[in-house]
Amino acid sequence: MKKLIIIGLALGLAAVIFIYFGSGKLANVASAAHQSETVDIIVERGRQVAIESDCVACHTGPSGAPFAGGVAFDSPFGMIYSTNITPDKQYGIGLYQREDFYRAVKWGYSSKVGNLYPAMPFTSYRKLNDEDLDALWAYFQSIKPIAEPNSANDLIFPANIRFFLGGWNQLFFDDSDFINDTNRSEQWNKGKYFVEAAGHCGECHTPRNLLFAMQPDKALQGEFLEGWQAGDITAKELKSQGWNAKDLVDLLKMGESRKGSTYENMYLVVNHSLSHMPNEDLAAISGYLLDKDQVSIAEVTGSSDLQPIERVYLSQEDKTLSGYQTYVDYCAGCHGLDGLGKPEAVVALHQNSAFTAQSPYNSIAVILRGLPSKRQSQTRGVVSMSSFNAQVSDQQVAELVNFARQVWGAQKDAKVNNDMVKEIREKLDKEGYLNHLQMKKSD
């Protein structure tokens, strides 16, 4: 408790400083004019920015009414609910002026309730340029107002005092504009802009400190989220794993690639946001993530089909490795005796990023947790994976993951040991992530 009070006081002091020094900036909202463009064009661009920013994922709640809020976020400090951002005058942002919208999106400050919790990724949206912000504002004025009341947050002290969030902002909020690197290509900068601003990729993929602020010096190096690891997506890691631009575009566009499939939160990001973006933008993102100045559209499209899985068979020697028998007993029925998977049903394991990643965390977690089925389109989907928590020992998981990393991930280290599995199993259990697929009865 004492610790919480000290944190509270520190944040309070920082809040005063922020309000004193920062308030001038709030008022200084640039006013870009779009004289030459018609409103329709601006609104359409705004709709696109809303897709890029994935607003719908957090602001469309259980009622299904678009942008009416109500999505619950289970934070370590309690429940936070997203709000109604339709132009409804009573419950939404119908009484907002353009400046109010700017403050909320770029500065995390609502004229209705005060400082916003950084669950709203204003720390990334801060990098949006004024032109996109204007378009977004025009779009949110054009959508249907929905009179849906907001749910009250349920947070513990000191997190329930919004005033302190000003302190958090003062300590951790990088209030600089997006920096265009003139030494790099236009396409590379476009990708950077998307990744840092609208795409807010760092919100999940950048490690956070003890007070849940992103650590800029570790940008995109991976972070734990709801019992998974949002992977390390730095160029160094992606290159070492053998990702190419087409793989990334496949994954962002279709939720699947030669390197594996997206699940859970990233699956939603693909469905709501990335899959609706033009190939040019996805090429720019892949270029930035791989640190390449130029990625041609032909390179990432060619055909709309996924890059085929390499049909690499296990050698007799591979089959003598410890871990192979566990693989046959529990995994091969779906993934195939050689890990080739089944088209449109089960992912292939050769070169799968679960095994090419430096961190073995997700490969261990997925064996213990399983995965829900998913449908990416009318013709594309993946069946669910059972939780093997009750079936396999720590040693079996360790051997299995080391085997898979070696034969499909080209990693020679036997990095995983029993203690590592035990620790992850206990952590997942404590956090309630094991056997979460309640509907799955049989294994």
Added chain:
Amino acid sequence: MSKSTVNFILNGKQIGPIAVDQNTMMIQFLHEHLNLTGTKFGCGAGICHACVILEKTATGHVTHRTCINGVGSFNGKNLMTVEGHARIDVKTQELELHPVQQAFIEHFSFQCGWCTSGFVNEAIGYYESLKQNPVKKSELRSSIEASLAEHVCRCTGYVKYYEAIEDLILSQPELVR
């Protein structure tokens, strides 16, 4: 090809230890080594649940799909297939089906019967679980549906399967609360 050892109890009998090809799936073993062909192979991909068999554990029953699980994953288990549920009455020498099987027949629950062995095993596991944890009467239908939700039947429309179990359970007041 390398061999692995199989060793479990099936329908009350000890099976093994015997060496089988390392890559053998359980359904293959049931069909080809034990000549138990009552367990059906449907999709072969873990989706339809036709191939489900039952495991008796210390705390209750668990079901397993045999098309996607290697025979080695069943070692040490106490298992039942569709062949193992009926009893011969020692006095009359008549075949006595498990009440779940009897209910399915009385309700004309299946037509081609391909899905039936899976339904029988899942429903028996569910029925037995109610002996420990009776279900609220008001939740009976939804609990039956949840327990059989993953079993695919392409002939009957499910209703007769669900009704058969519902009738059976309601005929035994100790299974509901």
